[in-house]
Each structure stands twice: as C-alpha cells, then as structure tokens.
Amino acid sequence: MAAGFLQRERIIAPPGWSRWLIPPAALSIHLAIGQAYAWSVFKAPLEKGLGISGVESALPFTLGIIMLGISAAVFGTRVDANGPRWAMFVSSCCFVSGFLISALGLWLGQYWLVVVGYGFVGGIGLGIGYISPVSTLIKWFPDRPGLATGIAIMGFGGGALIASPLTSQLLAAFGGTGDSPDVHGIAQTFLVMGLIYAVFMSVGWLLIRVPAEGWRPAGWDPSMGRQSAMITRSHVSARNAIKTPQFWLLWVVLCFNVTAGIGILERANPIFIDFFRNSTPAEVLAAAAVGFVSILSLANSLGRLLWSSVSDYLGRKNMYRIYLGVGALLYLTLTLTTNSNRVVFLLCSILILSFYGAGFATVPAYLRDLFGTYQVGAIHGRLLTAWSTAGVLGPLIVNAVADAQIAAGVQGPGRYTPAFMVMIVLLVIGFISNELIRPVNEKYHEPAAAEAGAKTGVQA
Amino acid sequence: MSTETATTDVEQWGPQQWALAVVAWLWVLVPFGYGLYQLIIKIPALFG
Numbered sequence: 001m002a003a004g005f006l007q008r009e010r011i012i013a014p015p016g017w018s019r020w021l022i023p024p025a026a027l028s029i030h031l032a033i034g035q036a037y038a039w040s041v042f043k044a045p046l047e048k049g050l051g052i053s054g055v056e057s058a059l060p061f062t063l064g065i066i067m068l069g070i071s072a073a074v075f076g077t078r079v080d081a082n083g084p085r086w087a088m089f090v091s092s093c094c095f096v097s098g099f100l101i102s103a104l105g106l107w108l109g110q111y112w113l114v115v116v117g118y119g120f121v122g123g124i125g126l127g128i129g130y131i132s133p134v135s136t137l138i139k140w141f142p143d144r145p146g147l148a149t150g151i152a153i154m155g156f157g158g159g160a161l162i163a164s165p166l167t168s169q170l171l172a173a174f175g176g177t178g179d180s181p182d183v184h185g186i187a188q189t190f191l192v193m194g195l196i197y198a199v200f201m202s203v204g205w206l207l208i209r210v211p212a213e214g215w216r217p218a219g220w221d222p223s224m225g226r227q228s229a230m231i232t233r234s235h236v237s238a239r240n241a242i243k244t245p246q247f248w249l250l251w252v253v254l255c256f257n258v259t260a261g262i263g264i265l266e267r268a269n270p271i272f273i274d275f276f277r278n279s280t281p282a283e284v285l286a287a288a289a290v291g292f293v294s295i296l297s298l299a300n301s302l303g304r305l306l307w308s309s310v311s312d313y314l315g316r317k318n319m320y321r322i323y324l325g326v327g328a329l330l331y332l333t334l335t336l337t338t339n340s341n342r343v344v345f346l347l348c349s350i351l352i353l354s355f356y357g358a359g360f361a362t363v364p365a366y367l368r369d370l371f372g373t374y375q376v377g378a379i380h381g382r383l384l385t386a387w388s389t390a391g392v393l394g395p396l397i398v399n400a401v402a403d404a405q406i407a408a409g410v411q412g413p414g415r416y417t418p419a420f421m422v423m424i425v426l427l428v429i430g431f432i433s434n435e436l437i438r439p440v441n442e443k444y445h446e447p448a449a450a451e452a453g454a455k456t457g458v459q460a
Numbered sequence: 461m462s463t464e465t466a467t468t469d470v471e472q473w474g475p476q477q478w479a480l481a482v483v484a485w486l487w488v489l490v491p492f493g494y495g496l497y498q499l500i501i502k503i504p505a506l507f508g
Contacts, residue, residue: 018477024484031488155488161495203487284505291506294499346506 008083013209019140026133026152028204029088032197033095033129034159036064041167049181050111060118067123069388072131076381077238084136088205091129098122099194106187134364135377139211143220145365150308153361157301230317234445235372241379244440246370249433254363255386256430257323261356262394263423264349268293275339275413296353303354308361316366320434323355328427335420338413370440397422
C-alpha cells in the first residue's frame with residue numbers, strides 16, 4: 001500500500017461528497033473498539049481455563065483502559081497532523097493485532113501475551129481509534145457538533161452490545177465455555193473476532209473524508225450559529241491548552257463524572273441483588289439482575305446521543321450542570337430511598353448511567369467551544385487521561401467501600417450507600433469545577449496566521 | 461478565502477450517492493441492531 005494512501009491530501013472530500021457518510025465511517029471504528037466494555041465475557045472462561053484469579057483475568061482490560069488514555073494523550077497531536085485515515089488505519093492495525101497476539105498467546109498457553117497483546121497493543125488502538133474521528137466530525141458538523149460526536153461516541157458504548165453476544169456465541173461454538181473450557185477454543189474466539197474487526201473497521205478508513213478548504217454546510221453561516229461568551233472564535237494549541245485552568249477544571253469534571261458512573265456500573269449486578277433480594281423471588285433474581293445490567297448498558301449508550309444532541313441547544317456548561325448537579329441529587333435519592341421503591345431505583349440508575357455516557361459524548365464539543373477546532377483532537381486526547389484515572393479510581397472506591405461493609409456484616413443496600421455518598425461528594429466537586437470554567441484568556445490564542453490555517457478545514 | 465458549500469443536499473443525491481450511503485449506514489446499523497435486540501430481550505426479566 002502506498003504511503004500516500006493514508007495522507008490527508010488523499011481524503012479531501014470532492015464536491016458533492018455528503019457529510020452524512022462521515023458518521024458511519026466513525027461508527028465503524030467506535031463500534032469495534034467499544035468491544036473493550038465486553039471484556040468481562042472473557043473473564044470466566046479465562047479464569048477456569050487457565051486457573052488464574054479474577055485480578056489476573058482483569059489485567060488485559062485494565063491495561064487497555066490505561067493505554068487508551070496514555071496513547072490518546074501521546075498520539076493526539078500526530079492524529080491531528082496526519083489526519084483521520086492514518087489514525088483509523090493505525091488504530092485498526094493495533095486493535096486487531098491485540099486480538100491476534102492474544103489468540104497466539106492462548107494457543108501457546110502464555111497468558112502474558114494476552115496481557116501484552118490485548119492490553120498494551122490493543123489499548124494503543126483504543127486510544128488512537130477513540131479520538132480519530134472526533135475533530136473531523138466537529139469540522140463536518142460545525143452547526144451540530146454535539147450531535148455528531150454523540151453519534152460516534154454512542155458507538156463506543158454500543159460496541160459492547162455487539163461484542164457481548166458475539167463473544168458468547170463464538171465461545172460456545174469453539175468449546176470455550178462451561179466448567180472446563182477449552183483454552184484453544186478461547187484462542188479461536190480471539191482469532192475470529194480479530195478477523196471480523198479487521199474487515200469491519202476497514203470501512204472506517206476507506207470511507208473517511210475531510211472537508212475541503214473553506215467548506216461549510218449548505219445554507220449555514222458561522223454568524224448564524226449559537227452565540228455565547230463560552231464559544232470562542234479563536235483557536236488554542238494543544239500545548240497551550242494544558243496550561244489553562246479551563247483544561248484542568250474540565251479534567252476534574254470528566255474524571256469525577258466518570259468515577260460516579262462507574263460507582264453503579266462496576267457492581268451493577270450485585271447492587272441489584274443486594275437491594276432486592278428480599279422483594280424478588282429467588283428463582284428470578286439472577287435473571288432480573290442481568291436485565292438490570294442490560295438496561296444500564298442501553299442507558300449508557302443512548303444517553304451519549306440524546307444528551308449530547310441536546311447540548312447543541314442548551315449549551316455545554318448547562319448540560320454538565322445537569323449531569324453533575326442532577327446526578328448528585330439522583331445519588332442522594334438512591335441513598336435515602338434505598339430499596340423502598342423499585343421504580344424510583346430504576347429511574348435514578350438509568351438517568352445516572354445516561355449522564356455517565358453523556359459526559360463522554362459532550363466533552364469534545366465543550367473543548368471545541370473553549371479551545372476552537374485547531375487541535376481539538378489532540379486536546380481531547382490529553383483530556384482522556386481523566387478517563388484512565390477514573391477507570392482506576394472508580395472501581396477502587398466502590399470495591400473498597402463495599403468490601404469493607406460486607407466484611408463488617410452489613411446486609412442489603414447498606415453495603416453500597418457509603419460508596420454512593422462518596423459519589424455525591426465527587427459530583428459536587430465536579431459541579432463546582434464546571435461553575436469555575438470561564439472563556440480562555442486571549443494570551444493563549446493562536447496568532448491570526450495559524451487561525452487562518454485552522455479555519456480551512458484541511459486539518460480536520 | 462473562498463467559501464464552498466459543496467455538500468449535496470439529500471434531494472440532489474444521485475443513485476451512486478444513495479447506494480453508498482445506504483450500504484455505509486447498513487454496515488453499522490445491522491450489527492448495532494443485532495446487539496440492541498440481544499440486549500432488549502433480556503430486559504423483561506427485570507420485571508418478571
């Protein structure tokens with residue numbers, strides 16, 4: 001393949017190219033890499049097949065999420081410079097290689113290769129893939145950036161919906177399930193999934209295009225857009241962005257919003273069982289808990305599209321007021337009502353998870369509002385270190401608090417209410433941080449020449 | 461700076477544009493629909 005094929009100049013959209021072809025390109029990547037959320041399906045077969053502990057079986061996922069944040073931060077500037085086709089291609093290579101290396105590792109009985117393959121190599125693919133379409137979508141949809149990034153990032157949430165049943169069915173087909181799963185069967189599952197994702201993701205890097213110089217949506221003028229002091233007309237480089245208080249306040253907002261969501265997501269199944277053990281017949285309790293986890297996954301995914309789209313009308317700061325402020329009130333309601341009303345419990349949980357997903361989906365548009373489009377992909381990449389931090393912080397808090405309660409002999413909802421109170425505190429801190437966000441000081445803005453380059457759209 | 465508003469409105473699409481758009485969206489919506497279906501059939505157990 002000629003090197004030029006991946007270059008930005010090769011993917012400038014010809015006249016007549018529809019911007020509605022860009023979301024499916026982005027979704028081809030995000031629906032694939034969203035598989036990471038379905039890692040838990042592999043845990044039981046790996047533990048039983050290889051005789052490893054729960055902590056060991058979680059290692060590939062944990063390392064993958066850490067690498068997601070690191071690679072997004074490290075490669076963000078290069079993604080912006082080289083363009084989305086390069087980024088999507090590299091992401092596909094890394095993500096698919098992760099599966100193939102894992103398959104080889106399991107075939108040889110070398111679990112460390114799964115950790116390195118899926119966690120390290122695949123994790124780099126997660127980070128680059130996650131940010132690959134973001135700045136391009138923002139430039140194709142200057143009139144609806146929240147909707148555009150919401151579609152793509154909903155794909156990341158939706159990826160697990162596809163991968164979870166697909167993985168289960170492949171494991172069953174290759175004998176990788178049951179009390180003594182065939183490790184070679186698990187290896188075959190990794191191999192087949194890697195090949196499926198190689199084909200599926202190829203549409204992303206084949207279809208993606210960047211807008212031509214000076215392009216704008218038909219009938220749309222920047223002056224017609226939503227005007228606000230919080231929406232800049234200037235541009236800030238990634239290097240300067242991390243020097244601003246706005247970046248770090250938003251880092252805290254994202255980190256604590258994600259941590260609060262993980263508060264429920266991490267232990268959704270046991271939370272439901274502990275809350276409703278006494279009011280649900282034993283024979284349907286396990287199935288009901290699975291239904292609870294499913295409905296939370298749906299809320300997480302749909303919240304990304306719904307609330308992010310609403311942010312185009314209400315403004316980004318107002319939306320985070322809702323995610324964090326209302327989120328804290330919902331956690332308070334859960335803490336006070338516990339298991340007295342199942343409908344209230346479900347409504348609160350669904351809304352909390354929808355705000356969790358929405359926090360991810362709205363943040364690219366918030367960054368665009370604050371820092372402009374110049375290097376928004378690179379800035380987004382650096383911000384995703386907040387996600388990696390929350391990915392460690394959230395489970396740590398919830399598990400530590402819940403395990404301590406269980407060890408103390410606490411039964412029912414009381415096992416989780418202290419953890420919920422910690423989440424309320426974190427959300428309040430996030431809310432205050434959001435309130436402190438103001439327009440970026442002009443001294444961080446790029447000179448006019450650089451802005452002219454940024455406005456062309458060629459750097460999408 | 462020239463200003464281009466080149467994106468074709470849906471009404472102006474030719475057969476090739478339509479075919480590409482339909483295939484591209486089906487490529488992502490069919491797997492997503494499969495995943496959504498697999499998830500939704502588990503939800504009734506929550507109220508069972």
